[in-house]
Every structure is written in structure tokens, then in C-alpha cells.
Amino acid sequence: MSSNPTPADAPRKRGRQAKMFAALSVPNFRRYVAGQSLSLVGTWVETVAQALLVLRLTHSGTLLGLTTAARYAPLLLLSPYAGLLVDRFHKRRVLLATQAGLGLVSALLGTSVLTGSVRLWQVIVLAVVFGMFSAVDNPARQAFVQELVGHDLVRNAVTLNSTSVNVARVIGPTIAAMLVSTVGIGWCFVANAASFGFVIASLLSLDVHALHPSAPVQRARGQFRAGLHYAASKTAIIRPLLMMALVGAFTFEFEVSLPLLAEHTFRGSETTYSWLLAALGAGAVGGGLYAAYSARTGVKRLTKASIAFGIAVGLVAAAPNVATAVAACVLAGAASIIFLTTGNSTIQLASEPDYRGRVTALWSTALVGSTPIGSPIIGALSDAAGTRYALLLGTAACLCAAVIGSWPSKPLCDCGVRS
Known part of the structure; x- marks a missing residue:
């Protein structure tokens, strides 16, 4: 029997592909994702640059972990309250303020590095x-996605938005490596500052009536x-939050573990770290496209993704050399994005609009707010026993x-979410 596709298969394939990119049919979402994607490239350029800068200044995994913790400590302390702020104000206006503030901070750091005065x-x-x-920007961005596309497309929009993050993770380290080797680390921070524009x-170009x-x-x-209390009362919210807190604290510490793996374990150059981070992003892009295609959520799927990620x-x-790493x-990148998008979509679909800002803030706390706890541990363990044990x-x-x-x-409430 022939296994070649029949003419009847073509419409089904086109239908699945259209479903895979359904959120992009919304003009406001296209504009927002386009701006976000360009800015996220700058964010990953700065992420690489900050790790390399700290290692140049200190050559210490412990201090790298503590510096990373400093960047995320406010998210641990402030995100739950920031979520309430997001619920109380128009999210678009909140984002305009936070993006301007983030750009200013990057510009100040870039200026400090370029003038040679950085400490x-x-x-x-x-x-x-x-x-x-x-701490304010993260829950606002996540909650704003549903305002862009509506309830029916939120799962697809979250997945595509997360995929764009990881496309940037592929491009950003490459640009960072090029800037560091040509014009210097300082211009990485300047490039990120400009990207917030x-x-x-x-945001200013959105059709507010749509x-x-x-x-x-x-x-x-x-x-x-x-x-x-609301988050704790729903199985489809509290379990993903607890799972994300664990994984966020000790697994998503790639800003600490990968540069140390490149420098201390493989004795590589700054380009080695860029290759590892870009590979993580490349896998995440593929994982994100698969997640958009399969369009499944729920705690059961999240559990399987957690095992695969581990x-x-x-x-x-266990990788013996750079190529296998x-x-x-x-x-790891593919498994990570499936884990992230599944958990994020699950809690958003399970939460009511009045609580969505607070729920997504708790998700941000679990994801990146846990970094101040995990990154110093990962850095210290890398120094004491080796980066392999930290991983x-x-x-x-x-x-x-x-x-x-x-x-x-x-289950306390299935909230319409498949598990």
C-alpha cells in the first residue's frame, strides 16, 4: 500500500499549519511580537555580556552566581505585589513605563563599561x-498576551511568544560574541538599551480598539x-507553580552553569559559552514549534516535560566534550520550552481575568524569582565540586x-484545562 500523501491530506496539513500560527492572524499580536523579538535579541546579548563581564572582573563562579541572584532577587520579593499592580492598571501603560526603565538601566551600565569605570x-x-x-514587566507582559488575542488563542499566543524568546536566544549570543570580539563588551549593553525602543x-502602534x-x-x-488563596485552591495552578519553583531554582540557572561549563570544565573561550547558549535556544525554537503544533496543556503533560527536561x-x-555538550x-532547550509553555498556558487558562495578573506574577516568581536562591548554590557547587554536579x-x-x-x-477544579 502506498504511503504517499493523498490529495485529501493537503487541506488537513494546511489546517494544522494554520492552527500552529493562528495567533499571528491578529494584527496587534504580530506588531507586539515583532517588537518583542527584536528587543529580546538585545536581552540575550546583554545576558551573555553580563556573565562574561563578571567573570573578567572576578574569575569566580560564586560571585557570578551572586550577581545573577542580585538581578533576580527583586522578582522573588516584589513579583506577587507587582501582579496586584498589574491587575489594578492598564497593562499597556505599565509596559510602556517598564520598558523605558529597563532601557535606561542598560544604557547606564553600558556607559560605565565603555568609560572604563565599571566595578x-x-x-x-x-x-x-x-x-x-x-518584577513588574514580567507579569504585565504575560497577562497582556491574552488582551492582544482573546481567550481562544491564548495557548497558541503564549507558545509563539515563548518561541520568539528562544529565536532571540539563538541570535543574541552570536551577536554578543561578535560585539565582544570586535568593539567590546560595553556595546552589548548599549545595543540592549536601544532594543527596548x-x-x-x-506598543504605541497597537490598535487599542481591537x-x-x-x-x-x-x-x-x-x-x-x-x-x-485563589492560586492555592486550584490544582491546575498550584501544582505548576510548585513544579516551576523547583525547576526554576536549580535547573534554569544556565546563566551561571553554562559559562562555567565553558570556561572551567572545557577550558574554552567566550565563544564556547555563546555556542552552548545558542544551541539551547535552537533546541527551544524546535520545541516551541512542536508545542504550538500539538497545542496541549495540563499537569500530566507538564510532568512528562519535566522528566524529559531532567x-x-x-x-x-555527562557530555565529554564541547561538541556533545x-x-x-x-x-535541553527543546524540553525546556515545552515545560515552560505548557505550565504558562495551563495557569493562564485556569485563572479568571480578575486574578490573571496575580497568577502570572506568581509564575514569574517561581520561574525567575527563584534564581536568587538557586544561582548562588549552583555557582558555589560549581566552584566546590565542578559544574557537572551543579547541572x-x-x-x-x-x-x-x-x-x-x-x-x-x-482535582479541586479542572477549569477547562486538559490534563
Whole structure:
């Protein structure tokens, strides 16, 4: 029997492809993603540059971990309250303010490096300020996606938005390596500062009449506690949050583990770190396209993704050379984006509009707010025992998260989310 596709298969294939990119049919979403994608390239340029700058100044994995922690500590402390702020104000206006603030911080750091006056304490202070703006920006960006496309397309929009993040992760390190080797680290921060202008331009160009805004929540007592209680009362929200907290603290510490793997384990150059990070992003792009194509959410899928992510990170830890580590990073990137988009879509679809800002803020806290806890541990463990053991700790975190996801209990609310 022939296995060649029949004419009837073509419409089905086109239908699946159209579904895969459905959110891009919304003009506002296209504009927003275009601006975000260009800005995210700048973000990854700065991410690479900051790690290399700290290593040049200190040559210490512990101090690299502490500097990374400084950048994300405000998210741990402020994100839950920032989520309430996002619920109370128009998200587009909040984003205009946070993007301008983030651009200013990057410009100040770039100026400090270019003038030769940069010191570690300056990097740490500006990292804290950057984190304060990010604490508000992250939940606002995530909650704004549904206002761009509406409820029916939110799963697809979240996945495509996450995929664009990882396209930037492929491009950004390459540009960073080129800038560092030609004009210097300082211009990486300047490039990121300029990139925030693309997001601001996209926000200003949106058709506000085509948005799907949720009404701002009126100020009242007990709203913060109400948000925590709401999240804890729903299985489709609390389990992904707990899983993300574990994985975010000990597995998603690639800003610390990968530069140390490149420099200390493989004795490579700054380009080696860029290759590892780009491979992670390339895998995430493929994983994101698969996630958009399959369009599944739920705790059960998240549990499977957590196991796959842990195995892939274990392969990175066991890689005998740079080439195999790059290949393993591709697998880790694919598993990571499936884990992220599944968890993010699950909690957004499970939450009511009045609570969405607070719920997505808790997700941001679990994802990047946990970094101040995990990054110093990963850095210190790398210095004490080696980066391979630090990566294996990430594997263990993924497997523990899978236990949380598969722990038997009666669902409190299925909230229309497939598990």
C-alpha cells in the first residue's frame, strides 16, 4: 500500500499549519511580537555580556552566581505585589513605563563599561534596579498576551511568544560574541538599551480598539491574600507553580552553569559559552514549534516535560566534550520550552481575568524569582565540586518536580484545562 500523501491530506496539513500560527492572524499580536523579538535579541546579548563581564572582573563562579541572584532577587520579593499592580492598571501603560526603565538601566551600565569605570558593585546595583523593573514587566507582559488575542488563542499566543524568546536566544549570543570580539563588551549593553525602543514603538502602534482588556481591579483590602488563596485552591495552578519553583531554582540557572561549563570544565573561550547558549535556544525554537503544533496543556503533560527536561540536562552534565555538550543543549532547550509553555498556558487558562495578573506574577516568581536562591548554590557547587554536579542538581530538581505533578489527589477544579 502506498504511503504517499493523498490529495485529501493537503487541506488537513494546511489546517494544522494554520492552527500552529493562528495567533499571528491578529494584527496587534504580530506588531507586539515583532517588537518583542527584536528587543529580546538585545536581552540575550546583554545576558551573555553580563556573565562574561563578571567573570573578567572576578574569575569566580560564586560571585557570578551572586550577581545573577542580585538581578533576580527583586522578582522573588516584589513579583506577587507587582501582579496586584498589574491587575489594578492598564497593562499597556505599565509596559510602556517598564520598558523605558529597563532601557535606561542598560544604557547606564553600558556607559560605565565603555568609560572604563565599571566595578563589580556597580554591576550588582544596576542588576538590582533592572530586577525591580522586571518584577513588574514580567507579569504585565504575560497577562497582556491574552488582551492582544482573546481567550481562544491564548495557548497558541503564549507558545509563539515563548518561541520568539528562544529565536532571540539563538541570535543574541552570536551577536554578543561578535560585539565582544570586535568593539567590546560595553556595546552589548548599549545595543540592549536601544532594543527596548522596538517594544515601545510596537506598543504605541497597537490598535487599542481591537484589544480585549480586562477591567482594572478596584483597590480593596485583602487583595494580595485573596490572590494567594485563589492560586492555592486550584490544582491546575498550584501544582505548576510548585513544579516551576523547583525547576526554576536549580535547573534554569544556565546563566551561571553554562559559562562555567565553558570556561572551567572545557577550558574554552567566550565563544564556547555563546555556542552552548545558542544551541539551547535552537533546541527551544524546535520545541516551541512542536508545542504550538500539538497545542496541549495540563499537569500530566507538564510532568512528562519535566522528566524529559531532567534527562536532557543530565546529558549536558555527562557530555565529554564541547561538541556533545552542544548537541545535548539542543535537547535541553527543546524540553525546556515545552515545560515552560505548557505550565504558562495551563495557569493562564485556569485563572479568571480578575486574578490573571496575580497568577502570572506568581509564575514569574517561581520561574525567575527563584534564581536568587538557586544561582548562588549552583555557582558555589560549581566552584566546590565542578559544574557537572551543579547541572546534575538541576536534573534532580526536574525529577522531584515530576513527583509533585504525578502525586495522586482529587482535582479541586479542572477549569477547562486538559490534563
